[in-house]
Amino acid sequence: MAEVAESPGDPGTASPRPLFAGLSDISISQDIPIEGEITIPMRSRSREFDSSTLNESVQNTIMRDLKAVGKKFMHVLYPRKSNTLLRDWDLWGPLILCVTLALMLQRGSVDSEKDGGPQFAEVFVIVWFGAVTITLNSKLLGGNISFFQSLCVLGYCILPLTVAMLICRLVLLAEPGPINFMVRLFVVIVMFAWSIVASTAFLADSQPPNRKALAVYPVFLFYFVISWMILTFTPQ
Amino acid sequence: MAAADDLAFHEFEEATNLLAETPDAATTSRSDQLTSLGHVAVAAGTGSSYGAEDEVESDKTALLQAEKPQPGFWTFSYYQSFFDVDTSQVLDRIKGALLPRPGHNFVRHHLRNRPDLYGPFWICATLAFVLAVTGNLTLVLAQRRDPSIHYSPQFHKVTMAGITIYCYAWLVPLVLWGFLRWRQGVQERVDPYSFLETVCVYGYSLFIFIPMVVLWLIPVPWLQWLFGALALALSTAGLVLTLWPVIREDTRLVAVALLSTVVLLHALLAMGCKISLLSSISSSRCLWSRWHLQPK
Numbered sequence: 319m320a321e322v323a324e325s326p327g328d329p330g331t332a333s334p335r336p337l338f339a340g341l342s343d344i345s346i347s348q349d350i351p352i353e354g355e356i357t358i359p360m361r362s363r364s365r366e367f368d369s370s371t372l373n374e375s376v377q378n379t380i381m382r383d384l385k386a387v388g389k390k391f392m393h394v395l396y397p398r399k400s401n402t403l404l405r406d407w408d409l410w411g412p413l414i415l416c417v418t419l420a421l422m423l424q425r426g427s428v429d430s431e432k433d434g435g436p437q438f439a440e441v442f443v444i445v446w447f448g449a450v451t452i453t454l455n456s457k458l459l460g461g462n463i464s465f466f467q468s469l470c471v472l473g474y475c476i477l478p479l480t481v482a483m484l485i486c487r488l489v490l491l492a493e494p495g496p497i498n499f500m501v502r503l504f505v506v507i508v509m510f511a512w513s514i515v516a517s518t519a520f521l522a523d524s525q526p527p528n529r530k531a532l533a534v535y536p537v538f539l540f541y542f543v544i545s546w547m548i549l550t551f552t553p554q
Numbered sequence: 555m556a557a558a559d560d561l562a563f564h565e566f567e568e569a570t571n572l573l574a575e576t577p578d579a580a581t582t583s584r585s586d587q588l589t590s591l592g593h594v595a596v597a598a599g600t601g602s603s604y605g606a607e608d609e610v611e612s613d614k615t616a617l618l619q620a621e622k623p624q625p626g627f628w629t630f631s632y633y634q635s636f637f638d639v640d641t642s643q644v645l646d647r648i649k650g651a652l653l654p655r656p657g658h659n660f661v662r663h664h665l666r667n668r669p670d671l672y673g674p675f676w677i678c679a680t681l682a683f684v685l686a687v688t689g690n691l692t693l694v695l696a697q698r699r700d701p702s703i704h705y706s707p708q709f710h711k712v713t714m715a716g717i718t719i720y721c722y723a724w725l726v727p728l729v730l731w732g733f734l735r736w737r738q739g740v741q742e743r744v745d746p747y748s749f750l751e752t753v754c755v756y757g758y759s760l761f762i763f764i765p766m767v768v769l770w771l772i773p774v775p776w777l778q779w780l781f782g783a784l785a786l787a788l789s790t791a792g793l794v795l796t797l798w799p800v801i802r803e804d805t806r807l808v809a810v811a812l813l814s815t816v817v818l819l820h821a822l823l824a825m826g827c828k829i830s831l832l833s834s835i836s837s838s839r840c841l842w843s844r845w846h847l848q849p850k
Contacts (some may be wrong), residue, residue: 436709457630458637459672528640536676543683550690550707 387411394474397516404467404520412473415480416445422483423547436547444547448540449473456525456533463524472537475517479541482509483548490553502549510545514538636671636750644673651758654792660758661751661796669750674757678723681764682716685827688767689834695773696835708834715830722823723760727752733812737804746800755796759789759820767827778828786824790817 420441453468525533625632650664697703734746766785
């Protein structure tokens with residue numbers, strides 16, 4: 319049967335040709351090298367699955383997340399145009415910063431005055447609901463940043479203000495007076511400016527060009543309120 | 555019959571003009587016209603005091619509205635249509651509310667059928683925080699003069715100020731809009747403003763209170779009264795001038811009652827701001843004395 323078949327482009331030849339003999343004329347295997355391994359390298363992929371985060375030691379997990387958080391802190395402290403905060407967003411950093419800030423800002427349970435500083439829950443609510451409101455605002459204005467990316471950036475940029483809170487707490491241990499207040503005012507203003515610069519470096523590009531000011535103003539208001547809470551903090 | 559034919563022909567001509575126009579609009583890179591989904595009912599240029607420019611823009615929004623179906627209120631793009639403003643537009647609206655002119659109706663001239671929620675929301679937020687911050691600052695300044703006052707950052711004021719201002723800026727327009735709709739049902743006349751336009755008018759009219767509150771830091775009483783009166787006059791003038799065309803065909807009694815209620819509520823808000831600043835001093839003084847003079 320194989321010898322009887324005719325080749326398609328050669329009707330006049332009487333001698334029997336093997337089946338698919340003329341195929342080599344039209345095959346392209348000489349032009350394009352199609353050699354290679356058929357087997358999928360399963361070994362390395364299975365190694366990846368083995369090192370999935372379920373089986374590693376707890377220390378590895380914690381250190382990896384802490385390193386990611388620390389890397390983002392560095393990006394906030396030295397803001398330049400980079401995508402790290404946006405690409406690998408996480409909310410651990412904002413949570414740590416918010417809890418630290420709220421713990422330091424809350425008034426003690428000893429004084430029972432109605433007019434005092436904010437409670438822990440008030441600071442927490444202001445930070446998180448403020449960040450959510452600003453994110454919704456920038457998305458409604460037409461920005462192309464995702465919800466959690468924006469929360470991540472706003473949360474991480476509280477870092478300078480948390481540092482300011484620590485410094486203010488230390489300065490308040492000294493004797494009160496106008497110099498004390500001027501030092502605290504100066505530190506808070508510098509850190510406030512730093513927060514604004516860091517967050518606009520990350521967020522401004524995602525807004526349409528004729529609405530940048532509309533999206534940045536709520537960020538300004540947000541950090542202004544937090545700076546105000548830090549500046550007016552008085553230990554009881 | 556002839557009139558209907560004339561109308562039909564007129565519309566078709568305008569539609570062809572706009573169809574020729576919209577390709578240009580579609581090819582801009584940041585096509586804001588396409589994202590604005592023209593949710594507001596458009597008065598098709600008949601019978602209201604539109605200029606030529608307004609007519610073209612309102613017809614353009616009418617055409618775009620006809621092209622795309624209105625998104626439902628559960629979709630995100632429905633709410634995005636309320637934030638479809640540029641920085642220059644917001645600044646222009648603020649300027650229009652700050653300096654009301656008798657000829658220019660705020661809604662027709664500045665809003666132009668595109669009311670936004672950005673202005674009212676953030677102006678109210680700013681006013682609430684400015685009130686709280688100024689209250690704190692007055693306390694600090696009072697303490698410098700009178701050391702018996704005990705300073706405390708009165709944080710609950712933020713919550714109180716926020717709730718009051720937001721309720722005023724959103725519930726009063728709701729009541730006003732409902733009342734105007736009811737009056738429109740009773741008497742046929744020009745259509746009243748939509749709810750969002752009323753909220754816009756009130757929101758932008760609150761802007762003048764922000765510098766007023768900041769200027770109240772100056773501890774000279776007659777100057778504070780002067781600033782308060784000036785800000786209140788400008789703000790209520792804006793409100794009255796905006797509402798006048800809508801209710802001028804109504805009966806005298808209703809018109810006067812409505813306008814005086816609006817002015818009264820606005821004045822109450824200004825008084826409330828002043829009282830919250832004053833009470834910060836008095837409450838801290840009385841709490842301090844209560845805390846320190848109690849027998850231990």
